[in-house]
Amino acid sequence: MRIILGVSGSVAAYRACDLARELMRQGHQVRVCLTDSAQNFVTPALFEALTGQPCLVDTFDEPDRGRMAHIDWARAADLVLVAPATANTLAKLAHGVADDMLTTLAVASQAPLMVVPAMNPTMYSSPGVLQARGILMDRGAEWLEPSTGDVACGENGQGKFPPIEVIVHEVQEVLSRSNQLAGQTVLISSGPTQEPIDIARYLTNRSSGKMGAALARAALRMGARVIVVAGPQRARLPVEAEIIPVQTAIEMRDRMVEMAPGADWIVGVAAVADYRPASPSLGKIRRSSEPLQLELLPNPDVLAEAVAAARPGTRAIGFAAEVGDDPEVIAGKLERKNLSAIAINDVAGAETGFESETNQITLQFRDGERIASEKMSKSALARWLFEQALSRS
Ligand SMILES: Cc1cc2nc3c(=O)[nH]c(=O)nc-3n(C[C@H](O)[C@H](O)[C@H](O)COP(=O)(O)O)c2cc1C
Structure with missing residues (x-):
């Protein structure tokens, strides 16, 4: 070139x-x-x-x-x-x-x-x-x-x-643009969610959305149509992707479920908050010297619900932010969410996981097979992930 x-x-x-x-x-x-x-x-x-x-x-x-x-x-x-x-x-x-x-x-x-x-x-x-x-x-x-x-x-x-x-x-x-995903629609959930406590405060997490952005770029370079349902993330998403901005886990679930029937691939990389405040205050909670109790409700399993709404044959890959990993626990998640594979991400490492430029994952498939990637840039890893999943079809 x-x-x-x-x-x-x-x-x-x-x-x-x-x-x-x-x-x-x-x-x-x-x-x-x-x-x-x-x-x-x-x-x-x-x-x-x-x-x-x-x-x-x-x-x-x-x-x-x-x-x-x-x-x-x-x-x-x-x-x-x-x-x-x-x-x-x-x-x-x-x-x-x-x-x-x-x-x-x-x-x-x-x-x-x-x-x-x-x-x-x-x-x-x-x-x-x-x-x-x-x-x-x-x-x-x-x-x-x-x-x-x-x-x-x-x-x-x-x-x-x-x-x-x-x-x-x-x-x-x-x-190295390719057409390996030409004609296919890749639906990605990306970034953190924000769960309101009151009009000024929310619960969230450290997800930067970099891995979601890298997956979107990789899929575009492989010829796919890419839809990203994105929480309020810092990492910029590629302009060629169709971006659906959301704030809460419930909004993310609704939009993922709505888009899932048109998808050939669903990749759940968003760090969805596990819980949300039960009754967010419509005003601003005032400071007082008394302890404050927040009641939290469990959020829906966004990826599992999106996969349930998808066509049979849709390939679904989830990211699991684990500290250490147990193949049995992962196998359980694969079954429960009906996924083709889980990318296990060790978020405890300094150069892997949240906010870092690099990442390392282990892909575990439904039949129990596992492949570990090298530590590489998030964009290289995104390409690797699609290629691994494609090589098993
Ligand atoms: C010793 C020295 C080192 C410099 N290093 C940088 C640098 O690393 N990055 C930068 O943006 N500007 C740096 N500058 C300033 C640019 O050289 C300056 O803004 C210049 O107008 C850039 O022109 P250009 O963009 O046409 O090359 C440096 C200037 C000097 C004198």
Whole structure:
């Protein structure tokens, strides 16, 4: 595949050399475009030597005389990858500014856009960057979250350029669209639920919705129509998915049951609250020095009810947030909810489960067979899960 690698003026620009080499090792053609600022860190000559291709900087650079490079390269690209992407370049990409070669190429290309931000953590959490993130993701761009840790300026936080293998994996994911789920509808429940206590307060849990978003993206890349019944989650869902927002477990159950008859797959990854306050107050409960008792009622089993409403043959996969796991207990859940498989998620691990970027699951099928995944990014894991389930049909 043909990748345009845009490098902007981040201290992480030198990492783009290894990235270019690794992408080439995977069989891709890589053509590099630098911003002016990037030239303070790396040179066109370096990338030309590494890639064997001309490297563009100026909007009027024209390696093939008479052929406008910004159009030529943009048309030929299968992916525009901006890595590292500075706060400045991200803002320009979000607003369609085309005042240098890199941003002009991005505007001129219809290829998917993937950005890999790298910057100081304060910059990364600034309103302008957050707004650019929202705009680009709403437009369907792939936004790879930077890693958390010590950054070049000595601060600690989110903003580090991710490991090369993580970026390469994401690139492979975006480029390896398949039609394995073409013509099929995948219904996903995602995120936490919020159970009102009064008009200002609610009970909820730590689910970020990242795994649900990753499953939605993976199913879309495999050609499916995707419907997500989503609680109030922080992770952004892909724009190509049909999103049904809900707040409570009861709302989630109602919408899942309504959509289930049209689904070929049902994936229950939402962290549905087990209980809800019995009689939420219509006003705001006042503070007092007396203890407050909250009566809680059990919530419905959203996934079990959705599966019961589905057509025979619908494949149903549930996620079980377990601390440690017992195959007998899982087998019981499989039976009770009438599922094809359960993805057992150890939420006690630091790099697995709630809020983390990575995850590791064990899939247990109805016949008792179990397959454990490696620890990988949630998007890689989502693809793995669908492929495992498909390989058993
Ligand atoms: C030493 C140094 C390191 C920098 N590192 C970053 C960085 O990692 N991320 C970022 O967004 N900006 C960084 N900047 C600021 C950008 O280079 C600056 O905003 C520039 O205008 C970006 O231009 P470009 O987006 O066209 O490359 C750095 C600046 C300097 C002087």
